[in-house]
Amino acid sequence: METVLQDLKEMLRGELIEPGHKDYHESRKVYNAMIDKKPAMIAKCVDVADVINAVNYGREHDLLIAVRGGGHNGGGLGLCEGGLVIDLSLMKHVLVDPMEQTVRVGGGNVWGEVDHATHAFGLAVPAGIISSTGVGGLTLGGGVGHLTRKYGLTIDNLLEADMVLADGSYITVNEDENPDLFWAIRGGGGNFGIVTSFTFKAHPLKNVIGGPTLWPIEKTEEIMEWYHGFIHKAPDELNGFIATMVIPGPPFPEHLHNKQFCGIVWCYAGEDQQEFDKLLEPVRALDPLFEHVGPMPYPAIQTLFDGMMPPGLQWYWRADFFDELGPQARKEHRNFGSKIPTPLSQMHLYPLSGAAARVPKDATPWSYRDAKYAGVIVGVDPDAANAEKITRWCKEYYNALHPHSMGGAYSNFMMDEGQERVKASYRENYDRLVKIKTKYDPKNLFRVNQNIRPRE
Secondary structure (H helix, E strand, C coil): CHHHHHHHHHHCCCEEECCCCCCHHHHCCCCECCCCCCCCEEEECCCHHHHHHHHHHHHHCCCCEEEECCCCCCCCCCCCCCCEEEECCCCCCEEEECCCCEEEEECCCEHHHHHHHHHCCCEECCCCCCCCCEHHHHHHHCCCCCCHHHHCCHHHHEEEEEEECCCCCEEEECCCCCHHHHHHHCCCHHHCCEEEEEEEECEECCEEEEEEEEEEHHHHHHHHHHHHHHHCCCCCCEEEEEEEEECCCCCCCHHHCCCEEEEEEEEECCCCHHHHHHHHHHHHCCCCCEECCEEEEHHHHHCCCCCCCCCCEEEEEEEEEECCCCHHHHHHHHHHHCCCCCCCCEEEEEECCHHHHHCCCCCCCCCCCCCCEEEEEEEEECCHHHHHHHHHHHHHHHHHHHHHCCCCCCHHHCCCCCHHHHHHHHHHHHHHHHHHHHHHCCCCCCCCCCCCCCCC
16 A cells, blocks of 8 residues: 555655545545544645546546545545545635626636636625535536525536546537536536546626525425515515524624524525515515615625635535425425424525526436425534534424425435435436446446446
8 A cells, every 4th residue: 555655655745644644534534524534545635637647546546536626525535445536625626707797717716716816806606505615516416505596506507617537538518518417417516537628608687686584494484485486476586495403602692692593595696675675575564573684795695604604514414306385395494494493404495497498308418497495404504423413404404394295305415325325316317427438438437426427
């Protein structure tokens, strides 16, 4: 093993970190502190040549390979046990073309860096809701967030990508070059290669109007029934994800702390306060217990939850797609929302109507264009002693809701849940993904992911 490590060290401009290195334990940390994998080596790549050399070395020495971008994956799939982690976190660049309204982003960037760069030009790329999320993982899985109804999923705004494949070759994929692979990476995850650079379509957007409205958890069924009838008929500019949650503390008022709520976090992709107020009239008619909604720069709403959700917490995730919020589902949301075990644990339902729903279900691997919601339940706490408690609540909540689901889940919200769950999450697009996987990665070198297995 020592010879193997020395050979790889000589191939890299970046650093190879192994057990015993002073930075080893820090380098193997990921966003979810519940993940405790110990790779044999971590290749901190600084350029494409490093990635090519690491891929070739891992393949030639039959090493298990994981690829890490931002490290946010709930199941810790940016790490592996006993293998090689190809770490892209030093491969950062954000190049904005304000004339073409595009932005080119490195495989190691996080979304806060992209938002910072594009905001100066009055532009934005649809992404998630936490600024420390990696660009790579979120994009390859789909990309759901505040701008989904207005501008679609992140993959709907991907124009091009540069990739290192399992055989070590370096290619560009877009609608004209390697279009089969371009189709596959827009929702098919990290199965097909390592993306070293993304090019996105950006949209004119400087400021938004947004923030939370809260109701007592006892009103969950009423609010959810109203919300389901409201959000999908609202203009695309208005997005709002609904949640069962606890207010953990500041900056919220003290009288709300440690109490359960049904909440909606709004984001209006426009600056017309009068138009927004008109849209929010039926919301305010429902007499929210708390409202803190106002104009802000787009990067501000993208960082709204960063302080509450820093790296290093314990996380357990379960997820499903839903096409309705029927009486029994609403009842379960009220029931489990009333039993949230720790202040940071919560459930979110992200609406998928508007622009995201107008993309044909076979245009990308993301087949649930007919879903009304991408739902996720997360048990979260800083204390490892509470890991079992938050996991149990999350699983029980999921088990109660799953019979009301569409069967599959948004892959970025999944833990490591097995092959049948992966198949269910791609539905009729799965066979096409298998065909492309077999073409580009026939030996399944890239398998530490929501894995699409090649044909044998």
